Amino acid sequence: MFARESTTRLLSETGGLSAFTGRFFRNLFKPRFEAAEFVRQCLLIGYKSLPLIGLTAFIMGLVLTMQLRPSMIEYGVASQLPAMVGIAIIREIGPVITALIFAGKIGSSIGAELGSMKVTEQIDAMEVSGTNPFKYLVVTRVLACLFMLPVLVLLGDAISLYGSYIGVNIKGATSFSLFFTQVFDNLAFSDVLPAFIKSFFFGWAVGLIGCYKGYFSSKGTEGVGRSANSAVVVASIVIFLLDLLAVQVTDALGIN
Amino acid sequence: MAAKSTDHIKLGLFVMAGLAFLIVTLYLIGKDQDLFGNNFELRTRYANVQGLVVGNNVRYAGIEVGTVRKIEIISDREIEVCLVIHNKMKPFIKKTATTSIGSDGLMGNKVINIEPGIDGLAVAENDILPSRGAVNTDDMLRLLDHTNQDIAAIASSLKSTVSRINNSQGLWRLLEDSTIPMHISGSATQLQQAILRVSSMAADLQLIVADVKAGKGSLGKLLRDTAMAGAWQHTIDQLEQAGAVAGQLAARLDTTAQSLQVDITNGKGPVHVLLKDSLTAIHLSNSLRNIDLGTAAFQQNMEALKHHFLLRGYFRRQERLQQKAAKSEHGGAAMRTGP
Numbered sequence: 001m002f003a004r005e006s007t008t009r010l011l012s013e014t015g016g017l018s019a020f021t022g023r024f025f026r027n028l029f030k031p032r033f034e035a036a037e038f039v040r041q042c043l044l045i046g047y048k049s050l051p052l053i054g055l056t057a058f059i060m061g062l063v064l065t066m067q068l069r070p071s072m073i074e075y076g077v078a079s080q081l082p083a084m085v086g087i088a089i090i091r092e093i094g095p096v097i098t099a100l101i102f103a104g105k106i107g108s109s110i111g112a113e114l115g116s117m118k119v120t121e122q123i124d125a126m127e128v129s130g131t132n133p134f135k136y137l138v139v140t141r142v143l144a145c146l147f148m149l150p151v152l153v154l155l156g157d158a159i160s161l162y163g164s165y166i167g168v169n170i171k172g173a174t175s176f177s178l179f180f181t182q183v184f185d186n187l188a189f190s191d192v193l194p195a196f197i198k199s200f201f202f203g204w205a206v207g208l209i210g211c212y213k214g215y216f217s218s219k220g221t222e223g224v225g226r227s228a229n230s231a232v233v234v235a236s237i238v239i240f241l242l243d244l245l246a247v248q249v250t251d252a253l254g255i256n
Numbered sequence: 257m258a259a260k261s262t263d264h265i266k267l268g269l270f271v272m273a274g275l276a277f278l279i280v281t282l283y284l285i286g287k288d289q290d291l292f293g294n295n296f297e298l299r300t301r302y303a304n305v306q307g308l309v310v311g312n313n314v315r316y317a318g319i320e321v322g323t324v325r326k327i328e329i330i331s332d333r334e335i336e337v338c339l340v341i342h343n344k345m346k347p348f349i350k351k352t353a354t355t356s357i358g359s360d361g362l363m364g365n366k367v368i369n370i371e372p373g374i375d376g377l378a379v380a381e382n383d384i385l386p387s388r389g390a391v392n393t394d395d396m397l398r399l400l401d402h403t404n405q406d407i408a409a410i411a412s413s414l415k416s417t418v419s420r421i422n423n424s425q426g427l428w429r430l431l432e433d434s435t436i437p438m439h440i441s442g443s444a445t446q447l448q449q450a451i452l453r454v455s456s457m458a459a460d461l462q463l464i465v466a467d468v469k470a471g472k473g474s475l476g477k478l479l480r481d482t483a484m485a486g487a488w489q490h491t492i493d494q495l496e497q498a499g500a501v502a503g504q505l506a507a508r509l510d511t512t513a514q515s516l517q518v519d520i521t522n523g524k525g526p527v528h529v530l531l532k533d534s535l536t537a538i539h540l541s542n543s544l545r546n547i548d549l550g551t552a553a554f555q556q557n558m559e560a561l562k563h564h565f566l567l568r569g570y571f572r573r574q575e576r577l578q579q580k581a582a583k584s585e586h587g588g589a590a591m592r593t594g595p
Contacts, residue, residue: 043263047270090281151274158277184284188311192281 013234020212024142027135037140045106045141045207046148050155056101057156061089061163069171079182082174085164086183087191094157095195096243099202102149103235107210110141111231114214115224123215138211145207146200153199190255198246202239209235289323294343297325300355300368300385301334308357308366314339316353316370321345324368339368350376355387 065085072078114137117123126133165179174182213231217223286292289311305327314322322345326338341349352373360367370385379385421427430436467473471480478484519525520532529536562571 039264039267042271043267047266050270151271154274154277154281155270184281185288187281187285188289189282189285192278192285196278 016216017209017212020215021208023134024138024208027132027139028143030132030135032135034136034140037136038143041140041144042148045144046151049102049105049148049152052105053098053101053152053156054159057094057098057160058163060093060097061085061160061165062167064088064093064160065164065167066170069167078172081168082164082179082182083186085167086161087186089160089164090157090187091191091195092243094160095153095199095202096239098153098156099149099199099206099239100236102145102152102203103206103239104232106145107206107231107235108228110145110207110210111214111217112224112228114138114211115217115227116214116221118215118217119220119224134215138215141211142204142207145203145210147203149203149206150196150199153196190250194246194250194255198242201242201246205238205242206235209238295322295340296343296346296381298339298341298349298379298383298385299336300339300387301330301336302357302387303333303335303389305335305337306357306366308337308368312366312368313360314341314368314370315358316341316345316349317372318369321370337368347378348372349379349385350374351379351383351385352376353379353385355385356389 065081068084069078069081072081072084077084114123117137123133123137126136161180161183165174165176168174168179210231213227213234217227283292308324308327310324310327312324313320314324322339322341324337325340328336328338330336339355349370350373352375354371354373356369356371358367358369359365464473468476468479471477516525516527520528522528523532561567
């Protein structure tokens, strides 16, 4: 009975999200783009998330380096630590961890915001006043997530590498230029570009799921909390699914 | 409005920072792969590229000067590798330079090493550099395996030898014998003395050799005296002459023996009669028997004469004279051996 309900809910959610995605693309190319709202959302979603992303990225680079160091020394390749950390951060850890933190912060925020607007009937009021709420609320937020997450990933990678540099120098001595030379010497376009491209998909998924969960929030204030929570959970799962899909695609294209 | 403008500036800075990092990253990677700047291409060919891939570094005398741009099979035995080299290296790489595939450390990426050539013309675009076989990890491991087997065999032999030494009672008895050091010490002393004697002998020998060189002594004269050498030559000549005479004599004796042999064979001459004629032998035998008989008869007659009264006195006188002579001889000898 429970399995049947779960399956029905999963299929219903999937169908609803697909329809919501279609509606997003339909509204995306409709004229009168809400540029001011888009810029505002970019500021809120991107710029305001930088301290949190920066802090976690710094700690992640530092800890990853310090955790890898003993193993690298054990295998006699301690000199390859910058290259190893660089590849790990740029290829996988940077985009995925940043996207997960982004989902936690922005996905829940969008879900809660739109949910509260839904339960307080502000969205309905917008429709009555002649404003397209979907275009104003959803398209701008999804596009902001789509464009801001890659920027956050890039800055997070840079801060993470700096954290790694400090981690390397806690128990060793490597100059700044040598560290970054070793990092970039061992990087290829096939490391940077797929990671950069998949971060767009991560951002798009976080924005879309947050908006979907908030836009169809119900059951009053309880529903707002549930929307925020499920937005984070679903977005996190979708991020991992997209990551799995991305690695399969890059592998199939031979750029892995 | 001012707040909105500030927000825009913040957002602009945020986006620009992210894009700047992306651009710097892409530029550094592109620069590392020689996508920017002035480059030229060189080619080299191998039978086996040992896992070389596009993007691997190219080094000239240990300096990174480019990357691998393309790897393609041109025949079933040859693979052509296209190298992108920095233009500034063009004057330094000669046509006689050789390439080999190496490894960046034991477990690192493959690299192409360009070894500087002997003086010659500088390379040009699309020149094909000669390649040479590099040390292959598989070959190294194979050699290491052989070496390990050899070491294992040596260790096994060593173990057996040590075991035999451990089980050898005679050796341990020898090692535990406290008198051996004294014997060795004594032997060493004797050896030292022997060496001193040998040294003394060598000194003497040196003196002898010096004397011989100076022509002193018999050996010196023998080796150095020219007069003696002349005498020796004369003696040798005489010996040669004597030998020649002896040869002639032997030839004559041979001739005589041959003629005697001929006489004996033909039944002629006195030798044949003496050696071969049986009648002559009978006559000789009879004559010898008659002589014996005659001698016995003569002995009888002489004995008879000794007892004849006319001659008996003579024989007695002779006996007495003999006895006297014997006595006088005996007395003289006693006097010489007396006190």
